[in-house]
Amino acid sequence: MSNFKYDLGVVGLGYVGLPLAVVSANSGLNVIGYDVSPERVKEINSGVSPIEDISDQELSKALNSFDATGEPALLSKCQHIVISVPTPLTDYQPDLSYVESAAKSVGENLVSNQVIILESTTYPGTTLEVLVPNLEKYSNLEAGSDFFVGYSPERIDPGNKEWKFKNTPKVISGINEDSLEKINAFYKKIIDQTVIVKGTREAEMVKLLENTYRHVNIALINELAMLCKMLEIDIWEVVNAAKTKPFGFQSFTPGPGVGGHCIPVDPEYLSFKTRQIGKPVRFVELAQEINNSMPAYVVSRVNELLNSKDKILRNSKILVLGVAYKKDISDMRESPALDILELLLEKNVEVSFYDPFVNELNISGQSIKKESSSNNFENYDMLLVLTPHSEFSEINFDSLQNIVFDTTGSNFIQSTERI
Numbered sequence: 001m002s003n004f005k006y007d008l009g010v011v012g013l014g015y016v017g018l019p020l021a022v023v024s025a026n027s028g029l030n031v032i033g034y035d036v037s038p039e040r041v042k043e044i045n046s047g048v049s050p051i052e053d054i055s056d057q058e059l060s061k062a063l064n065s066f067d068a069t070g071e072p073a074l075l076s077k078c079q080h081i082v083i084s085v086p087t088p089l090t091d092y093q094p095d096l097s098y099v100e101s102a103a104k105s106v107g108e109n110l111v112s113n114q115v116i117i118l119e120s121t122t123y124p125g126t127t128l129e130v131l132v133p134n135l136e137k138y139s140n141l142e143a144g145s146d147f148f149v150g151y152s153p154e155r156i157d158p159g160n161k162e163w164k165f166k167n168t169p170k171v172i173s174g175i176n177e178d179s180l181e182k183i184n185a186f187y188k189k190i191i192d193q194t195v196i197v198k199g200t201r202e203a204e205m206v207k208l209l210e211n212t213y214r215h216v217n218i219a220l221i222n223e224l225a226m227l228c229k230m231l232e233i234d235i236w237e238v239v240n241a242a243k244t245k246p247f248g249f250q251s252f253t254p255g256p257g258v259g260g261h262c263i264p265v266d267p268e269y270l271s272f273k274t275r276q277i278g279k280p281v282r283f284v285e286l287a288q289e290i291n292n293s294m295p296a297y298v299v300s301r302v303n304e305l306l307n308s309k310d311k312i313l314r315n316s317k318i319l320v321l322g323v324a325y326k327k328d329i330s331d332m333r334e335s336p337a338l339d340i341l342e343l344l345l346e347k348n349v350e351v352s353f354y355d356p357f358v359n360e361l362n363i364s365g366q367s368i369k370k371e372s373s374s375n376n377f378e379n380y381d382m383l384l385v386l387t388p389h390s391e392f393s394e395i396n397f398d399s400l401q402n403i404v405f406d407t408t409g410s411n412f413i414q415s416t417e418r419i
């Protein structure tokens with residue numbers, strides 16, 4: 001029997017931390033969530049979920065055994081602590097300042113027998129080289145004997161209705177056998193299947209492999225889409241046929257670029273690590289070059305399509321449908337839509353947007369007008385689909401007079417121009 005008041009403390013209540021806290025509370029654990037943002041703490045405690053994957057009902061139910069707090073001292077009362085704070089790029093370099101500051105908050109409140117797990121995505125070595133030394137420095141305790149540490153990459157896929165927190169296998173690791181045993185026992189309470197890997201560096205690398213794999217394959221299909229266009233080959237016909245192969249092929253589809261907190265960012269963490277041994281990850285660099293070129297390619301296609309109808313880009317009126325980086329969520333971090341809108345504004349295009357999940361949008365200090373509903377289309381020269389939100393399936397695109405350019409290949413839009 002543990003003497004801790006809480007089974008779990010989650011540090012950072014965002015897309016990763018909040019679902020973990022809610023699922024854990026709804027699985028019978030006593031949970032607190034520590035976040036540096038007072039607004040976030042207030043919002044959560046009032047039962048309003050800031051993320052789409054957690055409904056207000058789920059959150060309210062969880063609040064019976066879960067509290068959000070801005071008080072780090074409460075972390076000393078938690079048997080397990082999971083750190084899920086941002087790991088962004090600053091000046092194109094991994095920025096571990098959030099992990100360091102979370103480690104300080106945890107370290108200053110660390111007590112014997114606690115189990116600390118890092119879930120933020122990061123380069124291999126972070127747990128051993130950054131987290132452990134900081135925890136030891138601020139606590140004066142020894143990792144592996146006084147307290148236990150490990151790394152477990154998060155695989156959450158915002159908006160995915162099938163693969164959720166509980167049924168997605170969880171890769172786990174520990175800095176030693178004792179740590180691993182305790183971490184495995186913890187996750188087994190809340191997750192159907194754990195996958196043990198032999199060290200924290202391997203576990204950190206798993207996440208980078210998963211996301212670099214996506215990044216590279218998206219770049220491959222984007223490059224092929226641009227080449228097929230020149231060869232007058234329908235890439236969608238090709239992809240749809242290729243994916244009928246039941247083995248040895250996984251389908252990726254072209255799009256306006258890559259977005260979100262993971263795909264554009266994580267490969268940089270990998271490159272950072274390999275540059276330390278003087279080696280670039282050549283696939284990553286090429287993939288970045290191709291994926292980063294997609295917004296400009298989209299704008300060049302917009303220009304061509306307008307010209308084909310005797311219109312020009314300058315002063316044209318374009319309604320962008322969807323600005324979030326992926327379907328059915330509001331997250332706009334690194335969304336290619338932001339780059340595309342910026343390029344369109346530079347060309348003096350009159351842009352508006354419609355996104356059921358996003359209410360306000362500022363590009364280079366300019367507020368972009370939000371169209372009031374997805375039915376006010378008459379005034380636009382072009383409808384430019386950048387995110388395939390499910391709601392757009394209700395629009396009868398085929399009956400519209402405007403040029404419709406679908407960069408997403410969503411199967412609800414049939415007779416339109418595609419990327």
Ligand SMILES: NC(=O)c1ccc[n+]([C@@H]2O[C@H](COP(=O)([O-])OP(=O)(O)OC[C@H]3O[C@@H](n4cnc5c(N)ncnc54)[C@H](O)[C@@H]3O)[C@@H](O)[C@H]2O)c1
Pocket residue numbers: 011012013014015016017034035036037040084085086087098099101102105119120121122154155156157158261262
């Ligand atoms: N969003 C995803 O789909 C996803 C998927 C897998 C992994 N990840 C990784 O998980 C980590 C977290 O990402 P996210 O999307 O949940 O971020 P997020 O921005 O949604 O949430 C992070 C939260 O941490 C809080 N925070 C920042 N510094 C803090 C500190 N020192 N102490 C306490 N709270 C702090 C912020 O206020 C915020 O509420 C990142 O490393 C990310 O790469 C994200």
